[in-house]
Amino acid sequence: MTFLPKPKLHHPLLATNAIGLTRRDYEGAISTLCAGCGHDSISAAIIQACYELDLPPHRIAKLSGIGCSSKTPTYFLGAAHGFNSVHGRMPSVLTGANLANRELVYLGVSGDGDSASIGLGQFAHSIRRGVNMTYIVENNGVYGLTKGQFSATSDKGSKAKKGTINTDEPIDMVSMALQLGATFVGRSFSGDKTQLVPLIRAALLHPGAAFIDCISPCVAFNNHDGSTKSFDYVRAHNEAVNRLDIILGRTPIEADYAPGALVEIEQHDGTVLRLRKLHEGHDPTDRVSALNYLQERKVAGEIVTGLIFVDADPSDMHANLGTVEGALNVLADADLCPGAAALDKVNAALR
Numbered sequence: 001m002t003f004l005p006k007p008k009l010h011h012p013l014l015a016t017n018a019i020g021l022t023r024r025d026y027e028g029a030i031s032t033l034c035a036g037c038g039h040d041s042i043s044a045a046i047i048q049a050c051y052e053l054d055l056p057p058h059r060i061a062k063l064s065g066i067g068c069s070s071k072t073p074t075y076f077l078g079a080a081h082g083f084n085s086v087h088g089r090m091p092s093v094l095t096g097a098n099l100a101n102r103e104l105v106y107l108g109v110s111g112d113g114d115s116a117s118i119g120l121g122q123f124a125h126s127i128r129r130g131v132n133m134t135y136i137v138e139n140n141g142v143y144g145l146t147k148g149q150f151s152a153t154s155d156k157g158s159k160a161k162k163g164t165i166n167t168d169e170p171i172d173m174v175s176m177a178l179q180l181g182a183t184f185v186g187r188s189f190s191g192d193k194t195q196l197v198p199l200i201r202a203a204l205l206h207p208g209a210a211f212i213d214c215i216s217p218c219v220a221f222n223n224h225d226g227s228t229k230s231f232d233y234v235r236a237h238n239e240a241v242n243r244l245d246i247i248l249g250r251t252p253i254e255a256d257y258a259p260g261a262l263v264e265i266e267q268h269d270g271t272v273l274r275l276r277k278l279h280e281g282h283d284p285t286d287r288v289s290a291l292n293y294l295q296e297r298k299v300a301g302e303i304v305t306g307l308i309f310v311d312a313d314p315s316d317m318h319a320n321l322g323t324v325e326g327a328l329n330v331l332a333d334a335d336l337c338p339g340a341a342a343l344d345k346v347n348a349a350l351r
């Protein structure tokens, strides 16, 4: 894989966050993706979100599969832990890492081919197990890396660059994530930083399985008339259900004059999600109505974006399994070897 390190020159007056890091400290190597690729904008949004949350980069684990999208972790958070796994296998590697060390912040980055085609089963099981992670699919509706074949998220009737029409039904990963029990589900667009950055921030703070489907046009193979994942198409059909703010227990400084109802959702860790409702009838805390709303808007030809569903009090895989607190590599001998009496009890239970 091509690797171009960035020169480490910081302007001395660059702003720093609460832990003394500049935005540049959250960057990675220089991107080798095509100029204008939506995936680069998502990397920029991830950098911005982690900087704004004051996350120490070495406490983040970024994992991916194979594809242009899965190459992107090289281009952000250079000081984080990274694992570029096999095609479609990021979710199981992430699940294992999370079981071994629950103390890190897990960020899974994948593509529509990686997650909706070869990795669909892996995606499904990581979501239904409630792995505490932020799972971002950079969805361009094609296999970009292998030169533009339709993926499982390409809409029926959409056109490939050379004119072929897709005849297969698409998989909507947002609806799937909702059905599988994800406790945070959002969709956004790589060209909408105002919506995407707070959505990623909220997902990173969410203590459960958080899924974001991010439409990310492939400028090389899927940005033409007839594509439903092009910049023009998404701009024309984007319907935001809400506008998102996160309050980190500090008093917000900005004043908000936008019209529409305001919904406040207090999360487990005390942070507050403030949702400015743009669409009447969308309740982001009701899974069934969220699913119905997606179907209803789909029939009207709209792509619903924003925070579509959130469970403010989620449980995660560790709570479900009753695992020990802390990372496995710091357990002492006494924790690992409970003694002969405990073993006798287990054996007696099996007789």
Ligand SMILES: Cc1ncc(C[n+]2csc(CCOP(=O)(O)OP(=O)(O)O)c2C)c(N)n1
Pocket: 066, 067, 068, 069, 070, 087, 110, 111, 112, 113, 114, 115, 118, 138, 140, 142, 143, 144, 145, 146, 151
């Ligand atoms: C097991 C296996 N099968 C097929 C491939 C070939 N391959 C590499 S990337 C890719 C599709 C990537 O598509 P997507 O996840 O949508 O990423 P994008 O490049 O569009 O960002 C395929 C089929 C592979 N690397 N490994």
Ligand code: SF4
Pocket: 032, 033, 034, 036, 037, 038, 039, 068, 069, 140, 144, 145, 217, 218, 219, 220, 221
């Ligand atoms: S081929 Fe498409 S997805 Fe891959 S880097 Fe180029 S524009 Fe991005």
Ligand SMILES: [Mg+2]
Pocket: 067, 111, 112, 113, 138, 139, 140, 141, 142, 143, 144, 151
């Ligand atoms: Mg793709």
